[in-house]
Amino acid sequence: MKLYESAATPSCRRVSIFLNLIGAQVDRVSVDLKGGENITPEFQAKSASGTVPLLELDDGTNISESVAICRYFDHQVPNSANLFGAPGLESAQVEMWHRIVEFQGLIAGFQAFRNITGFYSDRENCVSEWGEESKTRAIAFLDKLDARLSHSGFLAGDNLSVADITGFLFINLMKGAFKVDIDEGYSHIHVWHTKLGAMPEFQ
Numbered sequence: 662m663k664l665y666e667s668a669a670t671p672s673c674r675r676v677s678i679f680l681n682l683i684g685a686q687v688d689r690v691s692v693d694l695k696g697g698e699n700i701t702p703e704f705q706a707k708s709a710s711g712t713v714p715l716l717e718l719d720d721g722t723n724i725s726e727s728v729a730i731c732r733y734f735d736h737q738v739p740n741s742a743n744l745f746g747a748p749g750l751e752s753a754q755v756e757m758w759h760r761i762v763e764f765q766g767l768i769a770g771f772q773a774f775r776n777i778t779g780f781y782s783d784r785e786n787c788v789s790e791w792g793e794e795s796k797t798r799a800i801a802f803l804d805k806l807d808a809r810l811s812h813s814g815f816l817a818g819d820n821l822s823v824a825d826i827t828g829f830l831f832i833n834l835m836k837g838a839f840k841v842d843i844d845e846g847y848s849h850i851h852v853w854h855t856k857l858g859a860m861p862e863f864q
């Protein structure tokens with residue numbers, strides 16, 4: 662089994678943090694995104710989404726999409742981390758907050774990054790106005806996130822979940838790429854993000 666990744670990217674870090682939390686290990690193959698390794702016909706044939714991370718199983722089956730890879734490991738590796746939540750209400754709440762933070766936060770952040778920086782301009786048409794609008798939407802979402810965290814220790818409730826991993830990476834992107842000052846204006850995000858950042862699994 663091999664995990665194709667570009668280790669520093671948010672989508673690959675999502676899988677790495679998840680694996681750390683459930684105590685799983687996997688062989689890794691580094692993919693040079695800027696050099697276009699993921700857009701070669703060979704990689705595109707393996708990856709349904711054309712992106713990293715990509716998990717290749719020993720029988721040649723390929724799984725792309727970071728959340729699908731996390732789900733695969735969660736079933737394969739005995740663990741009590743419960744990162745997708747216990748069946749019933751808890752898993753529904755995890756799913757709800759995970760989709761909210763992904764669709765309204767991380768994807769908006771990705772669109773802002775890609776369209777403003779032109780990082781992937783060798784393979785897509787970058788529209789700076791769309792990038793700026795996406796950045797505005799991602800920043801506006803911070804208020805919702807801060808409000809949620811004002812009465813909840815973690816995004817989906819009292820327990821750490823995959824939604825927190827995605828939220829953590831969204832905040833890193835906003836701080837790193839757009840220099841958004843989380844520590845000043847968003848006190849509840851600040852406390853939660855600092856708490857996660859102190860965990861060795863999130864390093």
Ligand SMILES: N[C@@H](CCC(=O)N[C@@H](CS)C(=O)NCC(=O)O)C(=O)O
Pocket residue numbers: 670671672673694699700710711712713714725726727728781784
């Ligand atoms: N929804 C996908 C997103 C994957 C994704 O956007 N990966 C980026 C790195 S964070 C990538 O491979 N970019 C290369 C490209 O778009 O050509 C997932 O969660 O796996």
